[in-house]
Amino acid sequence: MDPDPGPDPSERTGLLLHPQTPRSLRVRSSALQATRELLREGGLAAATIDAIAGRSGVSKATLYKHWPSRTAIAAEAFGRDMAEAVPPSDTGTTLGDLREQVRRVSAFYASPEGRVYRELVAACVQDAGGAAYFRAYFLAGRRRAFAGLWARAVERGDVRPDVDVETATDLLFGPLLFRLMTGHWPLSDDAADAVTDAALHGLLPRT
Amino acid sequence: MDPDPGPDPSERTGLLLHPQTPRSLRVRSSALQATRELLREGGLAAATIDAIAGRSGVSKATLYKHWPSRTAIAAEAFGRDMAEAVPPSDTGTTLGDLREQVRRVSAFYASPEGRVYRELVAACVQDAGGAAYFRAYFLAGRRRAFAGLWARAVERGDVRPDVDVETATDLLFGPLLFRLMTGHWPLSDDAADAVTDAALHGLLPRT
Amino acid sequence: MDPDPGPDPSERTGLLLHPQTPRSLRVRSSALQATRELLREGGLAAATIDAIAGRSGVSKATLYKHWPSRTAIAAEAFGRDMAEAVPPSDTGTTLGDLREQVRRVSAFYASPEGRVYRELVAACVQDAGGAAYFRAYFLAGRRRAFAGLWARAVERGDVRPDVDVETATDLLFGPLLFRLMTGHWPLSDDAADAVTDAALHGLLPRT
Amino acid sequence: MDPDPGPDPSERTGLLLHPQTPRSLRVRSSALQATRELLREGGLAAATIDAIAGRSGVSKATLYKHWPSRTAIAAEAFGRDMAEAVPPSDTGTTLGDLREQVRRVSAFYASPEGRVYRELVAACVQDAGGAAYFRAYFLAGRRRAFAGLWARAVERGDVRPDVDVETATDLLFGPLLFRLMTGHWPLSDDAADAVTDAALHGLLPRT
DNA sequence: CTGTAATCGAGACGGTACGTCTCGTCTTAAT
DNA sequence: ATTAAGACGAGACGTACCGTCTCGATTACAG
Numbered sequence: 001m002d003p004d005p006g007p008d009p010s011e012r013t014g015l016l017l018h019p020q021t022p023r024s025l026r027v028r029s030s031a032l033q034a035t036r037e038l039l040r041e042g043g044l045a046a047a048t049i050d051a052i053a054g055r056s057g058v059s060k061a062t063l064y065k066h067w068p069s070r071t072a073i074a075a076e077a078f079g080r081d082m083a084e085a086v087p088p089s090d091t092g093t094t095l096g097d098l099r100e101q102v103r104r105v106s107a108f109y110a111s112p113e114g115r116v117y118r119e120l121v122a123a124c125v126q127d128a129g130g131a132a133y134f135r136a137y138f139l140a141g142r143r144r145a146f147a148g149l150w151a152r153a154v155e156r157g158d159v160r161p162d163v164d165v166e167t168a169t170d171l172l173f174g175p176l177l178f179r180l181m182t183g184h185w186p187l188s189d190d191a192a193d194a195v196t197d198a199a200l201h202g203l204l205p206r207t
Numbered sequence: 208m209d210p211d212p213g214p215d216p217s218e219r220t221g222l223l224l225h226p227q228t229p230r231s232l233r234v235r236s237s238a239l240q241a242t243r244e245l246l247r248e249g250g251l252a253a254a255t256i257d258a259i260a261g262r263s264g265v266s267k268a269t270l271y272k273h274w275p276s277r278t279a280i281a282a283e284a285f286g287r288d289m290a291e292a293v294p295p296s297d298t299g300t301t302l303g304d305l306r307e308q309v310r311r312v313s314a315f316y317a318s319p320e321g322r323v324y325r326e327l328v329a330a331c332v333q334d335a336g337g338a339a340y341f342r343a344y345f346l347a348g349r350r351r352a353f354a355g356l357w358a359r360a361v362e363r364g365d366v367r368p369d370v371d372v373e374t375a376t377d378l379l380f381g382p383l384l385f386r387l388m389t390g391h392w393p394l395s396d397d398a399a400d401a402v403t404d405a406a407l408h409g410l411l412p413r414t
Numbered sequence: 415m416d417p418d419p420g421p422d423p424s425e426r427t428g429l430l431l432h433p434q435t436p437r438s439l440r441v442r443s444s445a446l447q448a449t450r451e452l453l454r455e456g457g458l459a460a461a462t463i464d465a466i467a468g469r470s471g472v473s474k475a476t477l478y479k480h481w482p483s484r485t486a487i488a489a490e491a492f493g494r495d496m497a498e499a500v501p502p503s504d505t506g507t508t509l510g511d512l513r514e515q516v517r518r519v520s521a522f523y524a525s526p527e528g529r530v531y532r533e534l535v536a537a538c539v540q541d542a543g544g545a546a547y548f549r550a551y552f553l554a555g556r557r558r559a560f561a562g563l564w565a566r567a568v569e570r571g572d573v574r575p576d577v578d579v580e581t582a583t584d585l586l587f588g589p590l591l592f593r594l595m596t597g598h599w600p601l602s603d604d605a606a607d608a609v610t611d612a613a614l615h616g617l618l619p620r621t
Numbered sequence: 622m623d624p625d626p627g628p629d630p631s632e633r634t635g636l637l638l639h640p641q642t643p644r645s646l647r648v649r650s651s652a653l654q655a656t657r658e659l660l661r662e663g664g665l666a667a668a669t670i671d672a673i674a675g676r677s678g679v680s681k682a683t684l685y686k687h688w689p690s691r692t693a694i695a696a697e698a699f700g701r702d703m704a705e706a707v708p709p710s711d712t713g714t715t716l717g718d719l720r721e722q723v724r725r726v727s728a729f730y731a732s733p734e735g736r737v738y739r740e741l742v743a744a745c746v747q748d749a750g751g752a753a754y755f756r757a758y759f760l761a762g763r764r765r766a767f768a769g770l771w772a773r774a775v776e777r778g779d780v781r782p783d784v785d786v787e788t789a790t791d792l793l794f795g796p797l798l799f800r801l802m803t804g805h806w807p808l809s810d811d812a813a814d815a816v817t818d819a820a821l822h823g824l825l826p827r828t
Numbered sequence: 829c830t831g832t833a834a835t836c837g838a839g840a841c842g843g844t845a846c847g848t849c850t851c852g853t854c855t856t857a858a859t
Numbered sequence: 860a861t862t863a864a865g866a867c868g869a870g871a872c873g874t875a876c877c878g879t880c881t882c883g884a885t886t887a888c889a890g
Contacts, residue, residue: 069852271873
C-alpha cells in the first residue's frame with residue numbers, strides 16, 4: 001500500500017525502528033495508510049489507536065510494537081505524506097525564492113493539512129516519543145530543505161553570512177507558526193510577504 | 208485569595224463572564240488559586256477538573272458553570288499569575304529595550320512556567336473555548352505590552368514605521384515560540400540575541 | 415388550586431406539619447398540583463425537586479421547609495389525588511364486596527397510577543421521611559377503608575372473627591403487591607378472583 | 622473466589638450473558654465477591670459502581686460490559702449468595718412444611734439480608750435490566766423451590782389441587798412482602814403463623 | 829397606615845454517583 | 860514466533876440530582 005517508504009530515517013535520527021521483515025513492512029504501511037486517511041477525514045482526533053487498528057487490520061498490540069504512541073504513528077504518516085507539500089521554489093533569484101518559500105509555508109499552514117500540522121505540534125508537547133517521530137519524518141526534512149536554499153544564498157553572497165541557518169529559518173517561519181498556533185492573525189500571502197520583507201530588511205530604519 | 212483580579216477582560220474580549228456576586232468571586236478565586244498550585248506542581252496535566260475541584264473545594268458542576276473547560280481555567284489562572292512575568296524593559300535605548308524583551312521572553316520560555324505556557328498553547332489547539340481565555344488573560348496582555356514599546360520606538364524614529372506592530376511582534380517572538388514548541392534549539396540568551404540581531408538588521412547583507 | 419386539603423393527618427400520624435398560614439397554604443397547594451402533573455406525565459422520576467420548583471414557582475428551599483424530601487411531596491400529592499381511587503364496593507353481599515375490592519385494587523395496580531404507586535413504594539424503601547407521608551396520605555386511608563368493610567363482615571358473621579384485620583388485609587392485597595413489585599404475573603380480573611377465592615376458602619381441601 | 626457459580630441461568634431465562642472466557646470468569650467472580658461484601662456492610666446504597674470497581678479491582682468500563690447496571694450486579698451477587706438462604710423445610714407433614722417455610726421467609730425478611738432484599742426489590746422498579754437479573758438469580762429459584770413443595774403437597778392430597786402454584790405462592794408470601802415493603806407490621810414468627818393459618822383455612826367461617 | 833420581622837423566589841453551590849471515553853497493556857487462539 | 864481480536868485497568872470526563880445556602884424582594888402583622 002505504501003509504495004515507497006523512503007529512506008530509513010534511523011540513519012540520521014537514532015530513532016529505534018522495528019526490524020524491517022516483510023511482515024513488519026506490511027504492518028507499517030497498512031497502519032500508515034489507514035492513519036493518513038483518518039487524518040484527512042477528521043484530523044488528529046480521528047486517528048485514535050482503535051480507529052487505526054480497526055481500519056488497517058493491524059492490532060493495537062502490534063501498533064505499539066512499531067511505534068511508541070499514536071502521535072508517533074500520526075507524525076510518521078503525516079510526515080511521509082507531506083514531505084513534498086512545500087516544494088523548493090525556483091524563481092531565479094534568491095530573494096524571490098525566499099519570498100516564495102514563506103508564501104508556500106503560509107499557504108500550507110492555512111490549508112486543511114495545516115490544521116493537522118498544528119494538531120501534531122500540539123500533541124508532541126505532551127508526547128516526547130511522538131515528537132521524535134515528528135522531527136524525524138517531517139520537521140527535519142523541512143529544515144534540511146530550507147538549509148540548502150540558505151546555503152546557496154550565502155554562497156552567492158545574497159544574504160548575510162554571519163546569520164546561522166537556524167536563526168534564519170526561525171526568523172522566516174517562526175512568525176507563521178506563532179500565528180498558526182495562537183490564531184491571532186490571518187495567514188494570507190500579503191501577511192507572508194510582510195513577514196519576509198521585515199525579516200530580510202530588518203526592523204531598523206534604512207539609514 | 209485573589210488579591211487583584213485586574214480589570215474585567217470582558218471589556219475588551221467579549222468573553223461571556225459569570226456575574227460577579229460575592230459567592231461567585233469566592234468560587235473563582237479558590238478555583239484559580241488551586242489551579243495555580245497544580246500548574247506549578249505538575250504542569251497542565253496535573254490540573255485536571257477533579258484535582259481542581261478537590262483542592263479548591265469547588266464542585267465540578269460549579270467549575271463548568273464558570274468556565275467552558277479545564278483549559279480555560281488553567282489559562283485564566285496562568286494568565287493572571289504571569290501577567291507580570293515579563294516586565295517591560297527600560298535600558299534607556301530602544302534597541303536595548305527590544306533586545307532585553309526578547310531575552311526575557313526567551314528566559315520565560317525556558318523556565319518552568321515556560322513549560323506550562325507551551326502546554327497551554329498546545330491544549331488550546333483542540334479547545335476553542337480555552338483558547339479564548341488564553342488570549343484574553345495572557346496573550347492579549349503580552350501583545351499589548353509590546354505594542355506600547357513598539358509605538359514609542361516608532362515615535363522616536365528608532366524603528367521602521369512601515370512595519371506594522373503585528374509583524375514586528377511575530378518577527379521578534381515567533382522564532383522563540385518555534386523553538387519552544389518544536390524543541391530543536393536551545394533558548395539561551397545568546398540565541399535570543401542572535402534572533403534580535405537578525406530581526407533588527409535583517410537577513411540581507413549591509414550594502 | 416387544591417380545593418380541599420382534607421383533614422389534617424397530623425391528628426393521627428404525628429407528622430410535623432407546617433403552620434397553615436395563607437402563604438403556606440398557597441405554597442403547599444401549588445407544589446402539590448405541580449407534582450401531580452409531573453407524576454402523571456412522567457412518573458416519579460419526572461417529579462424531581464427542580465422540576466417541582468420550576469413548575470410550581472415554589473423555591474426549593476421552601477419545598478424543603480414544608481416536606482422532608484421529594485418522595486414526601488410526591489407521596490402527599492399522590493395520596494390526596496388517589497384517596498378515592500378505589501371506592502368502597504357495595505354489591506349487597508360481603509363476599510361480593512371483598513371480591514370487588516380485590517378486583518379494584520388489582521385494576522388500580524395495573525393502571526398508570528399503579529406505576530406511580532409502585533415507584534413510591536420503592537422510593538420509600540430508602541427514604542423513611544417519605545414513607546411516613548406515604549403512610550399518612552395514602553396507605554393509612556386505604557387500610558382504614560378496608561378495615562371498615564372487614565369490621566362489618568365480622569359483625570355479620572360472614573368472615574372468621576379470629577382473623578385480625580391486619581392479617582386479612584395483607585392476605586387479600588399482599589399477593590397483588592407481590593405481583594406488582596416483582597412483575598412475575600399479570601394483574602387481571604381473573605387473577606384477582608383466583609386470589610380472592612384462595613384467600614377466602616383457604617389452601618386446604620374442603621373436607 | 623466464586624466457589625460454585627451454579628448452573629448457567631441463561632438456559633432458563635434468556636439473559637444475555639458474557640462469554641465465559643477465563644478472564645471473564647475472574648472479572649465476574651471478583652466483582653460479585655466485592656459486591657457481596659459491600660452489600661453486607663452497607664446495603665445496596667454502599668454497592669456503588671465506583672465502590673465495586675475500587676474494591677474488586679475491576680474497572681467500571683468492564684463492569685458495564687458484563688452487567689447492564691449496578692442493580693444487576695447486586696442482584697446477581699445477592700442471588701448467588703442467598704440461593705440457600707431459605708432451605709426447604711422437612712417437618713414430616715405438609716402443613717408443618719408450609720408453616721416452616723413461611724416462618725423462614727419471614728425471618729429472612731426480618732434479617733439484615735432482608736433489608737438488602739427489600740432494597741433490591743425497590744431498585745428493580747426503576748431498572749428493568751436489573752430486574753431481569755434479580756428474577757434470574759434469586760426470585761426464580763425461590764419460586765421454583767416452593768413450587769416443588771407445593772407439587773408434593775398436591776400429590777399427597779394435602780392441599781387444594783385447584784389452586785395453581787402461583788396463587789398459592791403469592792398468597793403465602795405476598796403478605797410478608799407487603800409488610801416488608803410498607804413496614805406497617807412486624808415480621809415475627811407469630812405474625813407468620815397467623816398468615817399461614819389464615820391462608821390455609823381461609824377467611825370464611827368454618828361451617 | 830407603616831415599620832419590621834418572617835417568609836419567600838431565584839438559583840448558586842458542594843457533594844456524590846453516574847455512565848462514557850481513550851489510552852496503552854495483556855491474554856488468547858490462530859496462522 | 861508473530862499476529863488479530865479484543866478484554867482489561869486506569870482514570871478523566873461532563874452530567875444529573877440532591878439538599879443546603881445566600882441574597883434581595885415580598886408579605887403580613889403589630890404598633
